[in-house]
């Protein structure tokens with residue numbers, strides 16, 4: 001570090017804290033106009049939530065704002081820019097199944113999703129028998145009504161993360177690993193960040209993309225917390241049944257979720273990825289799978305499907321970080337200069353990443369969202385850190 005440098009000298013225009021999908025995607029977008037570095041506490045990137053997802057793109061999932069951001073990301077996934085090693089997607093229709101008691105809530109979801117922003121895939125309601133023909137792994141007689149989203153996709157999360165990283169590096173961006181930020185002080189219009197080893201970095205702007213830790217990071221910079229709730233979600237792998245049901249084909253795959261979202265499963269090679277779809281509040285940490293939730297999910301999955309689960313091959317968990325209105329928080333902090341948010345991606349941070357990063361860069365650099373996003377119905381008021389819903 002050059003101690004004789006004038007006070008306004010900086011190492012970077014912007015430092016992004018966090019090397020998950022949020023951090024690398026916003027860093028890539030900002031690096032078009034600025035010098036940017038990503039700093040990550042772990043020795044590898046995407047170690048936390050980003051490396052633990054179910055890797056799906058579901059336009060019917062989440063609230064209306066999330067669905068718009070997902071829809072706006074679709075073109076990037078289907079036809080990725082040249083710096084991404086494609087393909088990033090494979091077809092994976094989503095089948096949401098309802099027992100009798102869940103039929104009304106599934107009909108309401110169908111209405112909300114169909115009446116929402118422009119969609120790419122078709123959505124259909126099917127009776128139980130038609131749903132079983134589409135997914136022969138469903139237990140005959142379990143499903144009363146199903147909603148199928150034929151536009152859903154499976155994603156290559158690693159390919160997406162690596163792609164943003166490659167794009168960032170090509171734009172001259174840096175990535176510093178094993179660099180957990182623990183302190184910050186303001187010297188005129190410059191932030192001086194210190195990591196746990198005592199290294200200092202100088203930057204004009206900071207972007208908080210620290211996932212479950214974003215409120216802890218905000219405290220370092222004197223910003224008010226946004227009330228992030230890290231909710232643990234467990235996933236596990238099981239072998240398929242000894243005999244595959246008649247009509248089941250690895251090439252006609254679907255993802256299946258219950259209408260109450262208390263389980264989901266999808267084929268993964270010769271195995272199946274399953275989840276209790278749990279949401280358990282915990283402190284930010286290296287999340288561990290919840291054995292009780294796994295046991296509960298196995299009961300539900302065996303009731304609803306022909307998976308015949310007897311044992312679990314591997315399991316893991318990650319923290320899905322939600323705000324009070326389950327919508328991301330992006331853009332400048334309302335009170336602290338040079339500090340912006342890119343947080344609250346919840347259970348949708350992969351599928352929204354391309355559009356959310358463009359939205360974030362728009363707000364941070366130009367103070368407004370790109371017009372293609374406002375044309376869809378997105379607004380600063382829905383996404384800003386100062387919005388009223390966060391105070392609730």
Ligand SMILES: Cc1cc2nc3c(=O)[nH]c(=O)nc-3n(C[C@H](O)[C@H](O)[C@H](O)COP(=O)(O)OP(=O)(O)OC[C@H]3O[C@@H](n4cnc5c(N)ncnc54)[C@H](O)[C@@H]3O)c2cc1C
Nearest residue numbers: 018020021022041049050054056181211318348349350351
């Ligand atoms: C089981 C499960 C299934 C999911 N399925 C899907 C899905 O199918 N589709 C989808 O779109 N989303 C899914 N998600 C959600 C998605 O994974 C998240 O929205 C997304 O990964 C969040 O990315 P992030 O970069 O914000 O967080 P993270 O990946 O957790 O990154 C935050 C990073 O910040 C770093 N950090 C924290 N504090 C500091 C500090 N002080 N200094 C430096 N670095 C710091 C952390 O080490 C961490 O690496 C799923 C999540 C789970 C758990």
